[in-house]
Amino acid sequence: xxxxxxxxxxxxxxxxxxxxxxxxxxxxxxxxxxxxxxxxxxxxxxxxxxxxxxxxxxxxxxxxxxxxxxxxxxxxxxxxxxxxxxxxxxxxxxxxxxxxxxxxxxxxxxxxxxxxxxxxxxxxxxxxxxxxxxxxxxxxxxxxxxxxxxxxxxxxxxxxxxxxxxxxxxxxxxxxxxxxxxxxxxxxxxxxxxxxxxxxxxxxxxxxxxxxxxxxxxxxxxxxxxxxxxxxxxxxxxxxxxxxxxxxxxxxxxxxxxxxxxxxxxxxxxxxxxxxxxxxxxxxxxxxxxxxxxxxxxxxxxxxxxxxxxxxxxxxxxxxxxxxxxxxxxxxxxxxxxxxxxxxxxxxxxxxxxxxxxxxxxxxxxxxxxxxxxxxxxxxxxxxxxxxx
Amino acid sequence: xxxxxxxxxxxxxxxxxxxxxxxxxxxxxxxxxxxxxxxxxxxxxxxxxxxxxxxxxxxxxxxxxxxxxxxxxxxxxxxxxxxxxxxxxxxxxxxxxxxxxxxxxxxxxxxxxxxxxxxxxxxxxxxxxxxxxxxxxxxxxxxxxxxxxxxxxxxxxxxxxxxxxxxxxxxxxxxxxxxxxxxxxxxxxxxxxxxxxxxxxxxxxxxxxxxxxxxxxxxxxxxxxxxxxxxxxxxxxxxxxxxxxxxxxxxxxxxxxxxxxxxxxxxxxxxxxxxxxxxxxxxxxxxxxxxxxxxxxxxxxxxxxxxxxxxxxxxxxxxxxxxxxxxxxxxxxxxxxxxxxxxxxxxxxxxxxxxxxxxxxxxxxxxxxxxxxxxxxxxxxxxxxxxxxxxxxxxxxxxxxxxxxxxxxxxxxxx
Numbered sequence: 001x002x003x004x005x006x007x008x009x010x011x012x013x014x015x016x017x018x019x020x021x022x023x024x025x026x027x028x029x030x031x032x033x034x035x036x037x038x039x040x041x042x043x044x045x046x047x048x049x050x051x052x053x054x055x056x057x058x059x060x061x062x063x064x065x066x067x068x069x070x071x072x073x074x075x076x077x078x079x080x081x082x083x084x085x086x087x088x089x090x091x092x093x094x095x096x097x098x099x100x101x102x103x104x105x106x107x108x109x110x111x112x113x114x115x116x117x118x119x120x121x122x123x124x125x126x127x128x129x130x131x132x133x134x135x136x137x138x139x140x141x142x143x144x145x146x147x148x149x150x151x152x153x154x155x156x157x158x159x160x161x162x163x164x165x166x167x168x169x170x171x172x173x174x175x176x177x178x179x180x181x182x183x184x185x186x187x188x189x190x191x192x193x194x195x196x197x198x199x200x201x202x203x204x205x206x207x208x209x210x211x212x213x214x215x216x217x218x219x220x221x222x223x224x225x226x227x228x229x230x231x232x233x234x235x236x237x238x239x240x241x242x243x244x245x246x247x248x249x250x251x252x253x254x255x256x257x258x259x260x261x262x263x264x265x266x267x268x269x270x271x272x273x274x275x276x277x278x279x280x281x282x283x284x285x286x287x288x289x290x291x292x293x294x295x296x297x298x299x300x301x302x303x304x305x306x307x308x309x310x311x312x313x314x315x316x317x318x319x320x321x322x323x324x325x326x327x328x329x330x331x332x333x334x335x336x337x338x339x340x341x342x343x344x345x346x347x348x349x350x351x352x353x354x355x356x357x358x359x360x361x362x363x364x365x366x367x368x369x370x371x372x373x374x375x376x377x378x379x380x381x382x383x384x385x386x387x388x389x
Numbered sequence: 390x391x392x393x394x395x396x397x398x399x400x401x402x403x404x405x406x407x408x409x410x411x412x413x414x415x416x417x418x419x420x421x422x423x424x425x426x427x428x429x430x431x432x433x434x435x436x437x438x439x440x441x442x443x444x445x446x447x448x449x450x451x452x453x454x455x456x457x458x459x460x461x462x463x464x465x466x467x468x469x470x471x472x473x474x475x476x477x478x479x480x481x482x483x484x485x486x487x488x489x490x491x492x493x494x495x496x497x498x499x500x501x502x503x504x505x506x507x508x509x510x511x512x513x514x515x516x517x518x519x520x521x522x523x524x525x526x527x528x529x530x531x532x533x534x535x536x537x538x539x540x541x542x543x544x545x546x547x548x549x550x551x552x553x554x555x556x557x558x559x560x561x562x563x564x565x566x567x568x569x570x571x572x573x574x575x576x577x578x579x580x581x582x583x584x585x586x587x588x589x590x591x592x593x594x595x596x597x598x599x600x601x602x603x604x605x606x607x608x609x610x611x612x613x614x615x616x617x618x619x620x621x622x623x624x625x626x627x628x629x630x631x632x633x634x635x636x637x638x639x640x641x642x643x644x645x646x647x648x649x650x651x652x653x654x655x656x657x658x659x660x661x662x663x664x665x666x667x668x669x670x671x672x673x674x675x676x677x678x679x680x681x682x683x684x685x686x687x688x689x690x691x692x693x694x695x696x697x698x699x700x701x702x703x704x705x706x707x708x709x710x711x712x713x714x715x716x717x718x719x720x721x722x723x724x725x726x727x728x729x730x731x732x733x734x735x736x737x738x739x740x741x742x743x744x745x746x747x748x749x750x751x752x753x754x755x756x757x758x759x760x761x762x763x764x765x766x767x768x769x770x771x772x773x774x775x776x777x778x779x780x781x782x783x784x785x786x787x788x789x790x791x792x793x794x795x796x797x798x799x800x801x802x803x804x
Contacts, residue, residue, distance in 0.1 A: 134415055249452070
């Protein structure tokens, strides 16, 4: 066991912003990231010049990186982070920004994630997602993560006895939540029957198991508590964070993620346990990944997520408030912004800004991320616990 | 069990031709090395020279010990199918026309997990399977898992057929039907189930032994074809070019001469006319039509075979002009391969050693029997292999050439 990690002290996170998602856009990623940054300025009342740290996550910013974006947006940050972690980028952006602010390398870090979705950009992104994917996955026709997650899901069902109805229950509950979230692209209720009779995509995955690619952006600010107070911004404390990459490389197929290695560390840093979590926002590009996160973050034993699903409702007013925005499955997956969605919603929950999706009395919110199917499995995992100030 | 392949129905001329599409073909340099082995029929992955760990996907450094000494090593292919899916959707045109298709994760006995196409007869996971490496339509290495033991009509599997060029039910042109090799090729193709074999004949007056019997076989049709004559090649192309599924260019002009001790260039010119320019004439008269039909029906146009010579790689000085013409043809075949690639037509090159025919009477054994060469060509088509070196001499010289082309050059002085 490594030495206990220092806490984040008076570094806080504030100003959850979302640039409304659209299925397709003619704009570029820069447009969405600019909108997110502008929204952060508007929300906080900060001037652009006061942003001295920037963290950026985007798949479609190419050929630019965070560097090009500084010139594009006229920023001169003294601290800059480019975050190619996909679904884990929100948590990782937060924990890095927090250390930068804590140690004085930056005073305010704006963390933004956003992507566009041109009519053909999803296909082109897939084709060049990673070297291993380009060499050993894409040529087989798998059309992106669908086949990968079908294989993981199929194996998970065999290993644990999970049923389609279990995954369906999560999807339906998340849709119920999404009906209360203004930015969700899916605005119609989903029934279990509709879920089960939807067209097959890659067995055992059906249509509503798969996120819908779209365009959009998310953002938040990391700064000191007294600064947030001066700006009159509601803020949350950063109680604990973890990240891990390429955990369990010798597992023949992914049945667990890096959370398993790091969860004790996470809860120890926060001084909390899973039972103290009031609302949980997980990374949900496919329902099976929710299961790995329930297990990995200690809400149930390994392989026991199906029973956990059967025991709980996941609605905002239910026994285990979960993905209260509707998650990506019902809001849409705006590229790397999907990696921020959970964290931004957790921030809203813990600062009482979640409006119709607000879970009453939230003291601790957990957000977790999962990203980058580089070849046959997701490599990046992360989690963060936010606390009410 | 795989449904046996049926003869393709007659084409409905009212329906538009389906233009050929390809699987995605971009690869890293390391992955191309896997393709290079598959092109010769070998399934190789990298194994670390220092720690022994097998790696997949191909990479630049050992995932275990960071050594960069990764050796391409033959794989047994045995493994366990640990998960499978039936894909109903793809973003790529090639696969959109081919869904639903099965994919699976296989844990190889060597300790790596590979994503592979699944033969239709593979059971659901978990099951023992055999993983084979093949070239896909784009000419790049891909993997397919077969059931642990053979099943009836296995070769007729839809995805496996995308990776192979089985002559079964196909129409084949053999450019010289009269030579010993040509006759053997025609017979081997009929035996392999070819629908029609057109046997090209340049000199109608010549009646070599065996040719009459061959010409009388029901599936064999004799057609006039003189590769030295552009008009003749064009005429045949206009007549059957739109039907040929496999073209086998075995026509050659073969004399045994060096270059300095014999005056004149007539022999060399005659060799180039057939061995080199003949290939070019064929490419111009048959290439475009074959490309256009590369996605049509269940048995589309699929392959082009060149019978070259192992001396295309390293000149045999006593047959210097012949070697040079075959080297020129080899170079041309690489261009042909590039040009046929867009349609997924496979260009197969055969590099035999001396063939036991009238032009090698003074060459000591071992020599390659024409029937053995023909069998090797048919097998290459059935297995989907791109380069073959049939016979002991070719194998020996190819191994030496791979080891050191320069050393082989010296050794050829005394051959």
